[in-house]
Amino acid sequence: MNTNSMSYKCKHFLMFAGVTTIVFAAVVIIPFLYGLYLTFTSWDGVSASKPFVGITNYLSTFSDAAYWQALGRTLVYSLIAVILVNVVAFVLAFLVTSGVKGQNFFRAGFFVPNLIGGIVLGYIWKFVFNRAFVAIGNALSIEALSTSWLATTNGAMLCLIIVSVWQYAGYMMLIYVAGFMSVSEDVLEAARIDGCTNFQSIIHISVPLMVSSFVQCLFLTVTRCFMVYDVNLSLTNGEPFNSSVMAAMHVYNQAFTYKNYGTGQAEALILFIVCAVVGVLQVYIGKKAEVSA
DSSP: OHHHHHHHHHHHHHHHHHHHHHHHIIIIIHHHHHHHHHTTBOOOSSSSOOOBOTTHHHHHHHTOHHHHHHHHHHHHHHHHHHHHHHHHHHHHHHHHTTTOTTHHHHHHHHHGGGGSOHHHHHHHHHHIIIIIHHHHHHHHTOGGGSSOGGGSHHHHHHHHHHHHHHHHHHHHHHHHHHHHHHSOHHHHHHHHHTTOOHHHHIIIIIHHHTHHHHHHHHHHHHHHHHTOOHHIIIIITTOSTTTTOOHHHHHHIIIIISOOHHHHHHHHHHHHHHHHHHHHHHHHHHHHHHHHO
């Protein structure tokens, strides 16, 4: 009886989840384990031999000042970008759910930047910062726009943040829109009857009931910002003077440009662990707030 039951369950599992499990293992689990193995080799990414070197790559990672500078730069960029993305997305979501005329058109318009690939997006904004803004600055004698922001170290980071906010805010807006729409109108009506203003209703009623939306948006923006590469490549390419090299770009250069694949893989693993720890902590804290709310 137990054997038949197990066989029955296995057949149904293979029928509904078998293909998905095999594909997930083939494209995620196996490559991850293989990558973990490569961190203990001195493979150059090309040759057939993969000499085993133990923890040498990890020791090289901890002594690589450029990597830790890139990781610190990524932390600062992610902190600022995550806050701005979610603030802008929340404001946009409030505006397009407040009954404004043509709100469906605005929802679609704000979401469009997320559909543009990061490489294309970077080149578009590179033209805007290098040509369009400079032309406007020279025409109107605005000193702040007379030179390209991408030519300065702080300006390049600012450009990355601006482009990231423009790209991600529309997607996060949709999640906040769903959160606003999930708040019962009866609760809001009762708050208005009790004398709450619109601002008080948002702060004391809508926001606590939308904690799950905040958790999802924060997790998505944190992971995306930590792993940013395409916009970093096409917009700044790490310039000027490698001042805008993010962690993902440094890992790529280490593995594929400098042919230190083992070291690059070790640095990628550390980046993954940092991103996972930050993401899990954020979700854990958010879920506790959701339960208490």
